[in-house]
Amino acid sequence: AGSPIHYSKKEISFTKKAFILDIKANEECLVEEVDFKVYKPIEIWKCNSIEEAIEMCEKNSDKDCWVYLEITTDRYLREDEIKMMKTAKKDILEISPLIKGENTEEIDLNSFSDKSFEETFRDFYFKERQLEPQQELIDLLLGILGEEEDYETN
Numbered sequence: 001a002g003s004p005i006h007y008s009k010k011e012i013s014f015t016k017k018a019f020i021l022d023i024k025a026n027e028e029c030l031v032e033e034v035d036f037k038v039y040k041p042i043e044i045w046k047c048n049s050i051e052e053a054i055e056m057c058e059k060n061s062d063k064d065c066w067v068y069l070e071i072t073t074d075r076y077l078r079e080d081e082i083k084m085m086k087t088a089k090k091d092i093l094e095i096s097p098l099i100k101g102e103n104t105e106e107i108d109l110n111s112f113s114d115k116s117f118e119e120t121f122r123d124f125y126f127k128e129r130q131l132e133p134q135q136e137l138i139d140l141l142l143g144i145l146g147e148e149e150d151y152e153t154n
Helices: 050-059 079-088 109-114 117-129 135-153
Strands: 019-022 031-037 042-047 064-075 091-099 106-108
Touching: 042 050, 050 064, 050 079, 079 091, 117 135
Parallel strands: 042 064, 064 091
Antiparallel strands: 019 031, 091 106
């Protein structure tokens, strides 16, 4: 089961293969194992800054590989920075910023999918301002989001 082509960073360490069976009546079954060639390898580039990531993309622009970028940074990536990376290196599959918190802890942005939007906003607001957002602000924000949702469904 699965794809014969590597497409996910979880598959980097696995060899894709197939088994060819030659089965004839009253004879021993012959099994041939065929490893698939990796035509375009997958690489994970771990960078310690946005600038390092851009530089790495520029330096390896002609390298034939799929890329997952993991960037440790103290702020969110801007659209122009993402565009610079993707313009320099066409084969980027994913860019994952790992935001350093105040206490040098890293926050995995993918973990936000486990929280509600309200919880994510509360955490963000507290991180930025060191105080809890007023309920009136949260209600206003959720109201605006609810209105946008209504427009999208109509």
